[in-house]
Amino acid sequence: MSCVLVLLETRDGQVRPTSLEALGAARDLADSSSGTVHALAVEEADLDLVALGSAGADHVHACGAEAHSADGSAATAASLARELDASVVLLxxxxxxxxxxxxxAAKLDSGFAADCIEIQASDSGxxxxxxxYGGKAQLRVRVTGQVAAASLRPNHFNPADRDAEALLVQASASEGSAKVLGIHAGAGDRPDVAEATIVVSGGRGLESADNWHILEDLADALPGAALGASRAVVDAGWRPHGEQVGQTGKTVSPELYFAVGISGAIQHLAGMSSSKVIVAINKDPDAPIFGHATxxxxxxxxxxxxALAAEIRKVLE
Amino acid sequence: MKSIVFIKRVPSTTTQVRIQDGVSLDPSGVEFELNPYDDFAVEEALQQRESAGEGAVTAVSFGTADARKELLTVLAKGADEALLLESERAPAVDGATTASILADAVRGKEFDLLLFGKQAVDRDQHGVGPAVATLLGVPCISEVVEIKIEGGTVHAKREVEGGHEEVEAPLPCAITCHKGLNEPRFANLKGIMAAKKKPMETIQVEIPSPKVEVLSMEFPPERPEGRIIGEGAEAVPALVDALRNEAKVL
Incomplete structure (x- = not known):
């Protein structure tokens, strides 16, 4: 993999942590054939060349576009990939x-593999x-052709930890026809359930939307925790769809997942069973969730x- | 408003997956259905036609002959015509190749909107809609939960991590639809009867050489056996101790 291009995602001018994970994955691919890692930041952002170099980037191409445009970003990434003769594009x-x-992938006439949890270079792609199937099975695939595009699931790859500074390259962005007019943050400042390292999820066992404050309090006790919910409580209107974990919601793979009052329907298990540690709290000792919990x-x-929130506060003090 | 809505026949989300020959889902005993996110796309196409008071809804699917059933469901809900791009190999075809087959099938047709479900719940890639739009050179807004069309411009709201993004694009435009966009209707008896008389065209498609090869399908690694720490609040200190000193996640 002589050259790997990573499209960085930025929000409010900051590179998102998941993009640093992609740089680490790119570094591993590039190092297997003494290749280089190029990062691309399409929008105006605060680019810390030491942090990006440490995470794995050799070169950082900065376009300084004012707003995000998906078709513009894709065109910019594809044309840079062609210019660099990149063999892999990661995001x-x-x-x-x-x-x-x-x-x-469409711009490059290449294949793509989304949401990968492992990648490796091979002779043929x-x-x-x-x-x-929402995590019920895994597919091992080979993206063939001159160039392969892949996206990497958050929390599955690590940034490199190098003593290196990336080189800045000024670049220009392609115009897009769809434009983002604005981003409106949701209520509160919790991380999104799909990206958090700790998730506190609730289900029907909470008995009412009014009882959610106990989960919120537990999440408050755990730095960086996000709130999640089962499909049943989202369908009942207790919680917003953005919090739904499962096959028709978000797939999560945090370090620590709390399933509170969640019985463990197959479509919920599909969305969270790759969590590192699962804690189940349920009044029914026969709930299927216990079969999947750590x-x-x-x-x-x-x-x-x-009691759990209080105990955690006590030990984290 | 002329819409083309792309649909896929998928295993129901309650499916217990079994693997066949180490590379694919064993379909025996599996219930198939219209991809749940495609239902929002179909509903949006119908509502846009209804609110404009004119237009047409064409449903397109790339699938096996069995996908006629899902196309018939969409006709019964109110679509005007259906096109099946048929291949027995369809379930094994990768997303990029699928996108090129779909784009080739509708290139040159007249449309205002291309509507997709945000993902198919079998391969879960989220990629085909944006790829088809790119191949056809039209803008695409993905994972849309609200849409308003005024004077040839689409204003859409999409969910992003921790909030919403507002996006604007000119027609013709592609939209991939998320839960929350609308309430999909059910087909009524009249619709089901009418569907049988609506045009459904079938084209046999040649599958180009794949861009992604499947090497194997496997089950995720089994989770190590867990344990019940205890009952009620009394068990809490032992749980926190295990999280800190055994699992080392606190």
Missing amino acids: AATIRGRDLLGRI LECLRPV YGIVGEASEVVP
Whole structure:
């Protein structure tokens, strides 16, 4: 893999952590054949060349575009990939990332593999492992051809940790026809459930939307925790769809996942079973979720969760 | 408003996956259905035609002969015509190749909107809609939860991590649809009867050489056996201790 291009995602002028993970994955691919890693930042951003170099980038191409345009970004990435004769284009499998992947592949007439959890270079292309059927199975695929495009699932790759500074290259962005007019942050400042390293999810066992404050309090006790929800409570209107974890919601793979009052329907399990550690709290000792949990407590959420929040505060102090 | 809506026949989300020959889903005993996100795309196409008071809805699917059933469902909901791009190999074809087959099939047709589900719940790639739009040279807004069309411009709201993004694009435009965009209707008896008389065209498609090869399908690694720490609030200190000192995630 002589040259790997990583399309960086920026928000509010900052490079998102998932893009640093993609740089680390790119570094591993490039190092297998003494290649180079090029990063591309289409929008105006604060580019820390030491941090980007450390994460894996040799060169950072900065365009300084004023607003995000998906078709503009895809065209910019594809033309840079061609100019560099890149053999792989990587990006984070965020919502923007998955919006861009198919477009970049179409521009390059290449194949694509989305939401990969493992990638490796092979003689005949890029081999990728990616979950399918909402995580019930995994497909090992090979993207063949001159260039391969792939997006990487958050929390599955690590930034490199190098002593290196990336070189800045000024570049220009292609015009797009669809323009982002603005981004409106949701309520609160919790991370998104798909990206958080800790997720606190609730289901029907909470018995009412009014009881969500106990989960919020638990999430508050855990730095960087996001809130999630089962499909049943989203369908009941207790929680917004953006929090839904499962096959028709978001797929998550945090370090630590709390399933509170969630029985463990197959479509929920599909969305969270790649979490590193799963804690289940449920009053029904026969709930299927216990078969998938690392640790379980049988009990009422209203009793266990406040005690858990208090204990965590105590030990983290 | 002329819309082309792209649909896919997929295994139901309640499917217990079994693997066949190490490379694909064993379809025996599996229930198939219209991809749930495509239902939002179909509904949007119908509502746009209804609110404009004119136009047409064409449903297109790349699939096996069995996908006629899902196309018939979409006709029963109110689409005007259907096109099946048929190949027995369709379920094994990669996203980029699928996009080129779909784009070739509608290139030159007149349309205002191309509508897709945001993802098919089998391969979960989210890529085909944006790729088809790119191949056809039209803008695309993906994972849309709100849409307003005024004077040839689409204003859309899409969910992004931790908030919403507002996007604007000119018609003709592609939209990939997310849950929340609308409430999909069910087909009524009259619709089901009428669907049988609506035009459904079938074209056999040649599959070009794939851009992505499937090497194997496997199950995710089994989770190590877990344990029940105890009952009620009394078990909490032991849980926190395990999270800190055993799992080392706190």
